Amino acid sequence: MRGSDVLEVNDLVVRYGHGPRAVHAVDGVSLTVPRGGVVGVVGESGSGKSTLARAIVGMAPVHSGTIAVDDEDMTRRSRAGARTRASMVQMVFQDPYSSLNPRMRVGEAIAEVLAVHSDVPASARAEGVRELLELVHLDPDVARQHPRQISGGMRQRVAIARVLAVRPRLIVADEITSALDASVQGVVLNLLRELQTELGLSMLFISHNLAAVRYMAQEVVVMHRGKVVEHGLTQQVVGTPQHPYTQGLISALPRIEDAGRDVLLGSASR
Ligand SMILES: Nc1ncnc2c1ncn2[C@@H]1O[C@H](COP(=O)(O)OP(=O)(O)OP(=O)(O)O)[C@@H](O)[C@H]1O
Numbered sequence: 001m002r003g004s005d006v007l008e009v010n011d012l013v014v015r016y017g018h019g020p021r022a023v024h025a026v027d028g029v030s031l032t033v034p035r036g037g038v039v040g041v042v043g044e045s046g047s048g049k050s051t052l053a054r055a056i057v058g059m060a061p062v063h064s065g066t067i068a069v070d071d072e073d074m075t076r077r078s079r080a081g082a083r084t085r086a087s088m089v090q091m092v093f094q095d096p097y098s099s100l101n102p103r104m105r106v107g108e109a110i111a112e113v114l115a116v117h118s119d120v121p122a123s124a125r126a127e128g129v130r131e132l133l134e135l136v137h138l139d140p141d142v143a144r145q146h147p148r149q150i151s152g153g154m155r156q157r158v159a160i161a162r163v164l165a166v167r168p169r170l171i172v173a174d175e176i177t178s179a180l181d182a183s184v185q186g187v188v189l190n191l192l193r194e195l196q197t198e199l200g201l202s203m204l205f206i207s208h209n210l211a212a213v214r215y216m217a218q219e220v221v222v223m224h225r226g227k228v229v230e231h232g233l234t235q236q237v238v239g240t241p242q243h244p245y246t247q248g249l250i251s252a253l254p255r256i257e258d259a260g261r262d263v264l265l266g267s268a269s270r
Pocket residue numbers: 016017023024025043044045046047048049050051052208
């Protein structure tokens with residue numbers, strides 16, 4: 001691992017099932033994320049992106065290879081190490097509803113994370129919650145709402161606030177705008193990019209949407225059938241793709257934009 005890298009994944013294999021029927025969901029993937037940088041992972045459905053993300057946060061079984069965050073070996077899952085891992089790596093999921101307890105008010109959900117993962121004293125937690133809501137551009141009154149009372153985009157911002165409360169070394173964002181209306185996808189991406197720059201966040205940004213990855217990440221890894229087929233600076237990979245699979249993804253890009261779904265680039269550049 002270079003001292004400047006926060007994540008190093010080396011020859012990672014995750015497989016489901018046994019024998020000839022085993023699915024190699026991740027098949028020999030190596031990548032690094034530099035401290036304060038964003039690396040994108042792009043690929044079609046089934047290419048292994050989510051499995052890679054889940055392995056990094058300890059939610060998928062590693063067959064072989066290694067995962068290190070800030071030089072700490074995170075390859076194996078252990079109950080004892082779960083909290084340490086959570087303080088090192090946090091994931092933002094596709095569906096923010098599933099990561100929020102419907103019975104907890106937003107403020108309680110954020111305060112809970114502060115209680116476990118920060119040294120903010122109980123007396124200062126309400127203020128901590130307010131600051132985090134402000135950071136993700138939500139009104140302090142949202143603290144009193146339940147997840148069902150706010151929009152999907154707001155829920156995703158609450159999920160981001162909870163992740164920021166941990167101050168993890170690495171954030172893994174897996175398809176975080178896929179479940180949102182097209183009109184709010186760009187808003188959430190803009191917010192995340194702004195936070196990334198302001199706070200110097202290190203992030204693995206996973207999406208099937210190359211436009212979103214192009215907007216968020218300086219470097220991109222292209223996955224196909226569990227393997228990395230191309231890896232490089234986003235500008236270069238998008239400008240002069242080498243692998244036929246990447247060329248296919250890029251040729252699909254204008255069609256997405258034509259269909260008006262590319263809110264990401266449109267609103268993002270404003
Ligand atoms: N728990 C599991 N059990 C068995 N097979 C699985 C499991 N999870 C994923 N797979 C298989 O692993 C492969 C990679 O799936 P994965 O979800 O990682 O891809 P993906 O690129 O994230 O796609 P999507 O965006 O649709 O989730 C697929 O063939 C999938 O069917």
